[in-house]
Amino acid sequence: MHPDTPVYVISVAAKLLGVHPQTLRVYEREGLVEPFRTQKNRRLYSEDDILLLQYIHFLTHERGVNIAGVRMILEMLDADEKPLKAFLEEEFKTQG
Numbered sequence: 001m002h003p004d005t006p007v008y009v010i011s012v013a014a015k016l017l018g019v020h021p022q023t024l025r026v027y028e029r030e031g032l033v034e035p036f037r038t039q040k041n042r043r044l045y046s047e048d049d050i051l052l053l054q055y056i057h058f059l060t061h062e063r064g065v066n067i068a069g070v071r072m073i074l075e076m077l078d079a080d081e082k083p084l085k086a087f088l089e090e091e092f093k094t095q096g
Contacts, residue, residue: 003051003085006036006044013045017053024053030067032056032074051088 001007013035014021027033028043033052035043045053059065059073077084 003047006046008045008050010043010045013050013053016050017057019057027053027056030071032067032070048085051085055088055091
């Protein structure tokens with residue numbers, strides 16, 4: 001399965017991340033992540049989304065960065081020439 005294939009409903013994604021589903025809704029409302037929506041409007045998260053959400057959670061809970069700061073960091077990473085996914089994979093290899 002390709003890492004950008006949406007497969008996880010919000011409850012499963014939240015459980016994988018160790019957060020409440022409402023946290024994921026806040027991240028979406030703030031524009032930090034955009035999960036796929038089914039025809040019935042259910043959110044589905046991909047492996048790539050989970051990786052991004054892990055990084056967001058790391059920034060907010062381990063580094064104390066607020067949502068506005070996370071948005072700025074993600075915008076800077078997005079403007080960088082290195083793809084965001086490659087950065088996140090490298091970042092988590094060095095973290096853990």
